[in-house]
Structure formats: C-alpha cells, structure tokens
Amino acid sequence: MTDAATGNIGRAAADARRAEAEQTGPVMAADGRPLKQSLNRALRAQKLRALALIAPLLLFLLVTFVAPIFDMLFRSVENQITSETLPRTVVALEDWDAQDLPSQDTFAALAYDFMEAAERRIHTRLGSRLNYETTGISSTFRRSGRGIDDLGETQAEQFIDLNPQWEDPAAWVALMAAPDWIAAQADWAARADAADAADRPFDEAEPAFRLAGGIAATLPETADAYRSFATTIQQEDEDSPTAEEPWNTVYLALYRDLLRQPAATIAAYDGPQAALVQEAAGVAAGFEATDLPAFFIDMDDGWGDLKTWETIQTFSDPYTAGYFLAALDLQLTPQGIEMQPEEQQIYLMLFWRTIVLSLTIMGLCVLLGYPIAYLLSNLPMRTSNLLLILVLLPFWTSLLVRTSAWKVLLQQQGVINDTLVWLGLVADDARLALINNQVGTVIAMTHILLPFMILPLYSVMKTIPPSYVRAAKSLGATNSTAFWRVYFPQSVPGIGAGCILVFILSIGYYITPELVGGRTGIFISNRIAFHISDSLNWGLAAALGSILLILVLALYWLYDRLVGIDNVKLG
Amino acid sequence: MDHKLPPYATTGQRIWFYGFRVLCGLIFFFLMAPILTIIPLSFNAEDFFTFTPGMLAFEPEAYSLKHYVDFFTNPDWQQALRNSVLIAPMATLLAVSLGTLAAIGLSQSHVPFKGTIMAIMISPMIVPLIISAAGMYFFYSRVGLQGTYWGVVLAHAALGIPFVIITVTATLVGFDRSLTRAAASLGANPVTTFFRIQMPLILPGVISGGLFAFITSFDEVVVVIFVGSAGQQTLPWQMFTGLREQISPTILAVATILVVISILLLSVVEILRRRSERLRGMSPG
Numbered sequence: 001m002t003d004a005a006t007g008n009i010g011r012a013a014a015d016a017r018r019a020e021a022e023q024t025g026p027v028m029a030a031d032g033r034p035l036k037q038s039l040n041r042a043l044r045a046q047k048l049r050a051l052a053l054i055a056p057l058l059l060f061l062l063v064t065f066v067a068p069i070f071d072m073l074f075r076s077v078e079n080q081i082t083s084e085t086l087p088r089t090v091v092a093l094e095d096w097d098a099q100d101l102p103s104q105d106t107f108a109a110l111a112y113d114f115m116e117a118a119e120r121r122i123h124t125r126l127g128s129r130l131n132y133e134t135t136g137i138s139s140t141f142r143r144s145g146r147g148i149d150d151l152g153e154t155q156a157e158q159f160i161d162l163n164p165q166w167e168d169p170a171a172w173v174a175l176m177a178a179p180d181w182i183a184a185q186a187d188w189a190a191r192a193d194a195a196d197a198a199d200r201p202f203d204e205a206e207p208a209f210r211l212a213g214g215i216a217a218t219l220p221e222t223a224d225a226y227r228s229f230a231t232t233i234q235q236e237d238e239d240s241p242t243a244e245e246p247w248n249t250v251y252l253a254l255y256r257d258l259l260r261q262p263a264a265t266i267a268a269y270d271g272p273q274a275a276l277v278q279e280a281a282g283v284a285a286g287f288e289a290t291d292l293p294a295f296f297i298d299m300d301d302g303w304g305d306l307k308t309w310e311t312i313q314t315f316s317d318p319y320t321a322g323y324f325l326a327a328l329d330l331q332l333t334p335q336g337i338e339m340q341p342e343e344q345q346i347y348l349m350l351f352w353r354t355i356v357l358s359l360t361i362m363g364l365c366v367l368l369g370y371p372i373a374y375l376l377s378n379l380p381m382r383t384s385n386l387l388l389i390l391v392l393l394p395f396w397t398s399l400l401v402r403t404s405a406w407k408v409l410l411q412q413q414g415v416i417n418d419t420l421v422w423l424g425l426v427a428d429d430a431r432l433a434l435i436n437n438q439v440g441t442v443i444a445m446t447h448i449l450l451p452f453m454i455l456p457l458y459s460v461m462k463t464i465p466p467s468y469v470r471a472a473k474s475l476g477a478t479n480s481t482a483f484w485r486v487y488f489p490q491s492v493p494g495i496g497a498g499c500i501l502v503f504i505l506s507i508g509y510y511i512t513p514e515l516v517g518g519r520t521g522i523f524i525s526n527r528i529a530f531h532i533s534d535s536l537n538w539g540l541a542a543a544l545g546s547i548l549l550i551l552v553l554a555l556y557w558l559y560d561r562l563v564g565i566d567n568v569k570l571g
Numbered sequence: 572m573d574h575k576l577p578p579y580a581t582t583g584q585r586i587w588f589y590g591f592r593v594l595c596g597l598i599f600f601f602l603m604a605p606i607l608t609i610i611p612l613s614f615n616a617e618d619f620f621t622f623t624p625g626m627l628a629f630e631p632e633a634y635s636l637k638h639y640v641d642f643f644t645n646p647d648w649q650q651a652l653r654n655s656v657l658i659a660p661m662a663t664l665l666a667v668s669l670g671t672l673a674a675i676g677l678s679q680s681h682v683p684f685k686g687t688i689m690a691i692m693i694s695p696m697i698v699p700l701i702i703s704a705a706g707m708y709f710f711y712s713r714v715g716l717q718g719t720y721w722g723v724v725l726a727h728a729a730l731g732i733p734f735v736i737i738t739v740t741a742t743l744v745g746f747d748r749s750l751t752r753a754a755a756s757l758g759a760n761p762v763t764t765f766f767r768i769q770m771p772l773i774l775p776g777v778i779s780g781g782l783f784a785f786i787t788s789f790d791e792v793v794v795v796i797f798v799g800s801a802g803q804q805t806l807p808w809q810m811f812t813g814l815r816e817q818i819s820p821t822i823l824a825v826a827t828i829l830v831v832i833s834i835l836l837l838s839v840v841e842i843l844r845r846r847s848e849r850l851r852g853m854s855p856g
Contacts, residue, residue, distance in 0.1 A: 046681055053676025054688060057669040057732065064729040065695050068706030075709055368598050375595045389837075390599050396833040397606055398790045400810045401826040405605035407814055408612065408620045408823065415608055418621050450602060479587075508699020510793050515814050525701040532705055532797065542709070545702045556697050 069549070076542035079320035082312065085126040086113040088224075090316040098310055098334055107292035108221070108256060111151050115249040116228045118145040120236055132537055133322065133331070134311040140302030147299040151290070152252030158287045159251055165276055166251075173242050175273040176226045181210040185242060206240055218261065218269040219277070225253035258284035310334045323543035347527070347544065354523045357441060358506035364446045365453035365502050366495060373457035373494070377464070388458075395451035403512050406444040410434040410516065436518025444516050449505055453498040460494030493562070500559040504552055524548060606830055613638055613823035620820065638824035648821065651809035658720070658795075658805060659788040662727035666784040669728075670735030671777050675769075677736070678743040689736075696733035700793040703730070708797040718800030726798045727791055731784030738783065742776025742847060775847035779840045786836060 029038040083090045088109035096102050117123040127141025159166040166172075173182065184207040195202035209230035216223040229250055230241040258266065258281045266281045296303035314334055315322060322332050329345040330337050339345070372391065376384045394402065409415045412431045420426040434440055464487065472482040510525040517526070524544060531541035576588050616635040617623055625633030642648050673692065677685065695703060707726050708717060716722035746769070754764040770777075792807040799808070806825065813822050 043681060046679060047683055050676045050679040050682045053679075054673045054682070057673035058688060058691065060665075060669055061691060061695070061729060061732065064707075064725045065703065066691065068703070068710035069698065070706075071710040071713070072702070072706035368601070371591065371595050372598050375591070387599070390603055392837055393834065394602050394606060396786070396837045398807065398826070398829045398833065400790070400792060400807045400814075401609070401829050402605060404810060404814055404822050404826055405609045407818070408609060409605055411620060413619075413621060415612075415621050447601065447605060504697070504699075508701060510699075510701045511811065515811070525699065528701050528705060529797075532708060538709065541705055545705045548699060549702050552697065552699055552702075 072542045073546050073549075075539055076323050076546045077319050077321065078539070079315060079322065080318045081126050081129050082316045083318055085117050085122055086110065086312065086316075088113050089312065093309065093313045093316065096309070096313060098306060098313070101293055101304065101306070102309055104292050107296060108252070110296070111148070111249050111252065111292065112221075112225050112228060114144060114148050115151070115225075115247055116232050118148050119232050119247075128536070129539075130311050130315060132326070132540065133315060134307055136302055137308060137311060140300040140308060143300045144296065144303070149248065151292075151295055152248030152250070152255075154288055154290055155255040156248045156251035159254065159280060162280060162283060163276060166280075167245060169242055169244055169246075171273060171276065172226065172246055172250075175271075175276070176212060176215055176223065176230070177241070178210040178212045181207060185240070189240075189242075205238070206234060209234055209241055212271065214269070214271050218265060218271075219254065219257040220261075221253040222250065222257045225250045252290070254280070255284055255287060255289075323539040324547070326540050327543040327547055347524075350522075350524045350527055351547075354507050354525075357438060357445075357521075357523070358503050360442055361445050361449060361506050362453075362499050362502045364442070365450050366499065368446070369450055369453035369457055369498065370491075370495070373454050373461050374491075376454075376458050377461035378466070391451050391454050394447070395455075399448065399511060402448050403444060403515050406440070406447065406512075407435065407516055410440055410443065435516050436521070438517070438521040440516035440518065441513050441521035441523075444512050445506060445509060448512060449502045452501050452505060456497040456501060457491065457494040460497070461491055464490045496562050497559070500555055500562070504555050504559070508548065508552060609823050610827050610830065613820070613827045615820060615823075618820050620818075620823075638821045641819075641821045642824045642828070645821065648806075648809060648825070651804050651806045654803055655789060655806040658723055658727060658803065659785050661724045662731055662788040663781050663785040665724065665728035666731035666735050667777060667781040670732050670780065670784075671739050671773075674736050674739035674743060678740055678746070692736050693733045695730050700730075700791075704794045704797040707794060711798055717798060718802070720803060723795055723799045723803045726794050727788035728784075730791060730794065731787045734783035734787060735777075735780035738780035739773060739776045742773045746772060775843040779843045779847075782836055782840055786833070 027035045029035045031038070033041075089106065092106040092109040093102065096106065114123060117126070123141050123145045124138070127138040130141075131138035156166075177185075188204065188206055191204070192202050209227065211223055211227050226246060229247050233239040233241065233244055258277075263281070266278060269277060293303070302308045310333075314332055320332075325332055325337060326340075327347050329340045329348045331340050376387055376391075379387065411417070412433070412435075414435075416434065417426065417431045421428050421431065426432060434443070468486050468490070469482050472486040473479070477485065507523070508525055509523055510529060513521055513523045514526050514529070517523070525548070528541050528544050528548070531537045531544070576585065580588070611626070612620065612622070614634045614636065615623065615626065616633050616637065623633055676682065677689065682688070703726075707722075711717040711722045711726070716725065750768055750772070751764050754768045755761075759767065789805075790807055792805075792811050795803060795805050795808055796811070799805070804812075806829075810822055810825060813819055
C-alpha cells in the first residue's frame with residue numbers, strides 16, 4: 001500500500017468519527033449530562049465542601065486574631081482625637097501662619113470647644129495625647145478645664161441685668177429650639193409626670209435637641225454654642241435644656257454675634273423672642289468686653305506659647321505619621337521632620353540592641369546546637385532517641401520554669417556564684433553580676449531557644465548519607481577537609497532554618513528579658529509593653545509593634561522561601 | 572565521625588573522639604542542669620535559693636515540703652491554678668474542634684487560595700506574642716472582651732490553632748483516601764465515615780495537636796497579662812508577678828510540679844507519634 005493510500009484511509013476514519021460525533025453530541029455522563037459539565041460540577045462541589053470545612057476556623061481567626069492585628073496597625077496612624085475634641089479650633093487654625101498668637105476668633109472657637117470638652121471630661125485625654133509631642137500641654141489643658149466655666153460670666157451678668165429673661169431657660173429654649181422639638185419635649189415631659197404620679201418607672205430619654213431653622217442665620221455663633229450646650233447636657237448629665245441656664249460661653253457667643261452681625265440682619269429677625277434679641281442688640285455695644293487671649297493666658301501661660309498652638313495645628317489631621325516618627329526617634333515639627341533631642345533618642349538604640357542581642361543568641365545557638373545535632377544524627381537510632389529526650393524536655397518545659405531557674409541560678413547569692421566561690425575561681429566579695437544585665441538575657445535566652453536550633457538541624461542532618469563523607473575520605477581527604485567540603489555544605493539548609501527560627505523568636509521576646517534583663521538587657525518588646533500598660537501611649541506602642549511586625553514578616557517570608565512553611569515540624 | 576571508635580584509631584583520633592563527646596556532654600548539661608537544679612532546691616527547708624550546707628550534707632532536716640504546702644494552701648496560688656485549669660481546656664477544645672475540621676478541609680485536593688489560607692492559620696505562631704497581645708488588648712477593649720474569661724479563652728484558642736493545623740495536616744498526609752471511598756461504597760454516609768473510619772486513624776495527630784494547644788494556653792503569660800484582668804490570673808501569670816516582685820521559694824515548688832506535668836505530656840506525645848506512624852505503616856523513628 002502506498003503512503004497516499006494510508007493517508008486516505010486515515011482521513012476517511014477521521015471523517016467517520018466526526019460524523020458520529022455530530023450525531024451523538026459530546027460524551028455523556030450516566031445521568032445524561034455532558035461529561036465535561038458533570039466533572040466541573042463535581043469539582044465545584046468539592047471546592048465548596050473544602051471551603052465549608054475551613055470557613056469556621058477562618059472566620060474565628062479573622063475575628064480573634066487578624067482583626068486585632070489590623071486594629072493595632074490602624075491605631076499606629078490614627079489621630080482623630082484632636083479634630084474630635086476641638087473641631088472648631090482645628091478649622092479656625094487651618095490658615096494660621098504661626099507668626100503671632102491666633103486671632104480673637106480662634107480663641108473664641110477654642111472657648112466653645114473647650115467648654116464642651118471639659119463638660120464631657122475629654123479635654124485631659126487630648127492633653128495627654130498632645131503632651132507626647134510637646135511637654136507641658138497636659139497641665140495646660142488640665143488647668144484650663146477648671147477655669148473655662150468663668151469665661152463669659154461678665155457678658156452673662158450684663159445680659160441678665162438688662163433683662164432677667166436671659167436667665168430663664170425657657171426663654172432660651174423659645175429662642176433656640178425648633179418648634180416641633182418644643183412640642184415633642186412637652187409631650188415627653190407630660191408622660192414623665194404621668195409615670196411619676198403613677199409610680200411607674202420611666203426610662204425614656206428626652207427627645208434629642210433640635211435647633212430652630214432660622215436662628216443660625218441671625219446668630220450663628222450663639223446657635224452653635226447653644227446646640228453644643230443642649231446636646232452635651234442631654235447626653236452627659238441627662239439634664240434638659242428647658243431646666244438649665246446656658247453656659248457662660250453661650251452668652252459670650254451672643255455678645256460676639258450682636259456686635260458682629262450687621263444691624264440689618266438682627267433687625268430683620270422676626271422669629272420667636274425677636275423683641276428680646278433686638279433689645280439686647282441695641283445696647284450690647286456698650287457692654288464690657290473680654291480679651292479672650294488674655295483670659296486664656298491668665299488660666300495658663302501655655303496658651304501664650306506659640307508652640308502649644310503649633311502642636312495643635314500640626315496634629316489636627318485625623319491621621320498622623322507622628323507615632324511612627326517617634327518610634328524612629330524622629331519628630332514632626334512645623335518646620336518638618338527632625339531628629340529628637342539627643343537625650344530622648346532611645347528607640348533606634350533599642351531596636352539596634354534587640355537585633356544585636358538576637359544575633360548573639362542565634363550565633364551561640366549555632367555553636368552549641370551544631371555539635372549536638374551532629375552527634376544525634378550519627379548515633380544509632382536507639383541511643384539518639386534517648387538523647388533527644390534531653391533536648392525535648394527543656395523544649396516542653398514551661399518558659400516561666402526555665403526563666404525562674406535561671407533567675408535562681410544567676411543571682412549574686414545563687415548556685416553558680418556559690419559554686420565559683422567554692423571552687424576558688426571568684427573571690428567572695430567579687431561575685432559576678434550575671435543577672436539584670438545583657439549577660440543574663442543572653443544566657444537565659446540561648447538556653448530557651450537552643451532546642452529550636454537543634455531540632456531543624458537534626459532533621460536536616462539525618463538525611464545526609466554518611467557514604468559521602470566516607471567516599472571523600474577514601475579519595476584521600478583529611479577529616480577536616482571531608483567535613484568542611486562535603487558534610488558542612490549539606491547541613492547549611494538546617495543552619496539557615498534554625499537561625500531564622502531562633503532569630504524570629506528572639507526579636508519578639510518579652511518575658512525573659514523582662515525578668516532577667518534588668519535595665520540594659522531589655523528588648524523592644526518590653527518598651528511596647530511599657531507603653532501599653534504604664535505610659536498609656538498606645539499609638540506609640542502600636543507604631544513600635546507595627547515596625548517589629550514588618551521585620552518579623554519579612555524574615556518569615558525569607559524562611560518560607562528557604563525552608564517552606566509546610567516543613568515546620570514539632571517535636 | 573562514626574559512633575564507634577575503630578580499633579586502629581590513632582591517639583589523635585581518640586582524643587578528638589572523646590573530646591567531642593565531652594563537649595556534647597557539657598552542652599547537654601547546660602540544657603538540663605537549670606531544670607534539674609530547681610527540683611532539689613524546691614525541697615529546701617529554708618527560704619533560700621541556693622543549696623544550704625545542710626542540703627549538701629544530705630541532712631533530712633534540711634529538706635522539707637513546706638513550699639509545696641504553701642502552694643496547696645495559699646489562696647492566691649489556688650485561685651491561679653483554678654483559673655489555669657478553667658481556661659486551658661476550653662481553649663484547647665475550641666482550637667481542636669475548629670482546627671481539625673479546617674485541616675481536613677485543607678487536605679482536600681482542590682482548595683482555592685490554599686497558600687493564603689494556610690498563611691493566615693499559621694500566623695498566630697509567627698507573630699511575636701507581644702504584638703498579638705497588644706492588638707488583642709486594643710481590639711478586645713473595643714468589643715468588651717478585655718478582662719473577661721471568654722476573652723482569654725478566645726485569645727488562647729487562636730494561639731493554639733497553628734499547632735493543631737500543623738499536626739493534623741501532617742497526619743492527614745499519610746491518610747489513605749481509598750479507605751473513605753471504600754466506606755462510602757459500602758453504604759456509610761459521610762458522618763459515619765468520618766467518625767468510624769477517618770477519625771480513629773487521625774486521632775493520634777488530633778490528640779497531640781490538642782496537647783500542643785493545651786500546653787500553649789497553660790504556659791502562656793504575655794497575652795493573658797494584657798487580655799485578662801485580675802480575675803483571670805493564671806499560674807504562669809502568678810509566677811511572673813512573683814518573679815518580678817517578691818520572689819518566693821514557692822515558685823520553685825510550682826516549677827517542679829510543672830516540670831513533672833511536661834514530662835507526662837512529652838511521654839504522651841511521643842507514644843502517640845509512634846502509634847500513628849505504626850498505624851500508617853511507617854517505621855517508628
């Protein structure tokens with residue numbers, strides 16, 4: 001048969017198959033669906049089943065672990081406290097040029113903000129926050145919180161002298177509140193009275209205060225200050241604006257409005273209490289004024305210091321790099337980013353010390369771990385399993401137990417010093433200082449982390465065939481050549497794995513340095529803990545934590561590339 | 572170096588052989604000595620942290636059980652013990668049940684985003700404890716879990732999960748899938764198959780994962796200090812405070828008890844590992 005004939009037959013067979021396929025369609029599964037579709041559906045079901053098994057744990061971890069980590073990252077840049085506590089001041093300071101003290105208007109904004117903040121008792125919180133940036137602000141804020149009540153008293157007295165109506169909460173409500181709020185409030189009060197009369201418990205809250213429509217156009221600052229007063233006493237003290245005389249700052253705002261608003265605007269006002277307002281407008285110009293900057297500076301000198309205002313302006317953004325800068329010994333000043341003063345630079349030094357001590361511990365672990373792993377992997381299985389227990393037992397023993405053992409052993413009057421004195425190596429009056437310094441941290445942590453070096457080294461060395469070294473020796477290599485040129489290079493992956501593991505664990509250590517490190521042997525973790533529980537500078541703690549986390553994740557990524565996370569073995 | 576010295580070894584080789592063994596002996600001594608020293612010290616009749624002359628002369632009156640008596644009668648230590656015993660098993664239960672399910676899911680052949688999911692599940696082991704503690708403190712305060720029993724349990728369960736995932740997935744690697752198929756072909760439903768076929772075979776892995784999770788919670792001190800409040804003071808926390816403030820010899824008695832517990836747990840894990848390898852037809856190693 002010729003080639004052409006074969007080709008013809010082949011083509012004919014293919015044609016026949018195609019014709020058949022056209023008649024019957026694609027291959028079918030038993031249930032009559034196309035096989036491909038059926039397989040896809042099975043695969044999808046399998047994926048869904050796997051995900052359904054994983055989902056509960058994934059959700060659990062997202063809530064209990066991942067969300068907290070992100071919360072910490074968020075806290076390291078979050079700074080809404082300034083704009084939440086002093087909203088008007090922050091706006092007023094936007095175009096301030098930092099040359100002279102801010103204007104009267106800015107001080108007025110500060111007065112309204114501060115009155116509300118002091119009443120809500122949140123001014124000290126902002127004071128402590130800004131104190132991290134400029135020392136002294138905390139006490140300025142605390143003192144001003146006590147004195148702010150009196151600001152505007154002069155104006156209040158003069159208005160009340162003019163017309164006693166200004167003292168009457170009801171007159172103020174009639175002027176300021178929306179008519180529907182007044183109705184709703186009266187309704188609520190009636191229900192409260194009824195409940196009271198019938199001795200029924202009544203825990204419904206008063207309807208939230210609403211400002212009248214037109215008043216903000218006529219008396220903008222007064223409306224704003226009064227709303228601030230009404231909502232604050234409703235929320236904080238569960239008082240009603242219908243029963244409370246406004247804060248003095250509200251009178252101050254009224255005074256400022258009457259002087260500043262064009263006479264025509266006041267005259268055109270025809271809402272409730274128009275006569276009362278217009279009467280006051282006629283004489284307000286003759287009232288005794290208050291010099292706001294002088295009043296504030298009288299409360300605390302800090303308000304006369306440009307630095308206080310600069311700090312508020314600089315940290316008014318809702319997000320800040322300030323904590324991260326502080327964590328790197330930098331600071332944000334109005335002139336830009338600068339180094340902290342020499343005596344306040346501690347964090348770079350602490351990071352550096354953490355890394356250097358961790359490297360020292362890692363090096364010691366290699367030196368001590370390598371011989372042990374080598375011995376274990378070259379002994380017969382039975383003996384090496386027995387000796388492995390000597391490694392695993394410390395590994396399983398509580399961290400606190402091992403740390404307390406070292407604390408007991410390393411003391412000046414402890415077992416090690418006693419032995420050295422007894423042996424005559426050390427004079428009784430020259431006992432070694434082995435604890436509460438870097439030596440203590442390094443000794444205790446090397447002991448604690450040594451199993452983490454031995455175990456990965458051992459698992460790598462177990463797989464190195466002894467025949468390679470024998471072959472090298474039979475070819476004339478000396479013992480040391482055979483070791484360094486043949487055996488050692490094969491054990492390097494184990495050293496790498498062990499080193500990264502020990503280093504990762506070491507730079508995040510907290511307990512052991514805290515207990516045996518004293519002042520010079522502590523790590524960055526101890527500083528983080530200090531800021532969380534003692535100095536309460538959570539933002540800085542979060543920033544330090546974020547930097548440490550980034551460092552660890554980078555190392556972990558390296559570990560995953562070199563060793564693979566699936567190769568993590570326990571025990 | 573071989574494990575036996577050949578009869579024809581030179582003097583240099585002999586010195587090297589024995590020298591190396593002595594070196595290893597010293598390192599083993601370094602590993603074990605701290606743990607072994609505190610055991611006799613915990614029976615000290617005095618409130619000292621070193622061996623008294625009487626102890627070195629093995630005089631019976633130099634030894635006493637008074638630090639153990641203190642541990643079992645002091646209300647602070649008893650409360651701490653009670654808290655530890657209440658927190659660790661609950662955290663273990665959560666970690667094991669969720670972790671085993673997820674490990675079974677992860678061992679299926681087609682899992683989308685397997686790498687990412689695995690990374691998230693291992694992360695509590697990778698992130699330094701102080702960072703987990705800080706994050707949990709901030710976040711749990713926001714949601715009202717800070718300073719509560721359940722806050723500590725959830726935090727400890729999260730920390731124990733990586734260990735369960737790692738041990739159970741390792742056991743599942745050697746699991747023969749035809750066994751579940753055989754069960755299914757004989758009419759067993761998936762639930763029966765799971766409890767009668769798969770579970771008994773992976774049980775050693777699940778138990779040793781659980782033991783790891785238990786010891787993680789039982790030993791944990793950083794997270795509990797931040798997430799817990801005085802009402803959740805555990806044994807390690809009490810030891811930590813004791814070591815930082817007034818160091819009392821009762822700590823040594825507690826430490827000795829904890830060492831005994833770790834020896835027991837280590838033995839159980841070792842027995843389980845061997846059993847699991849035998850079940851899967853591997854030689855114990």
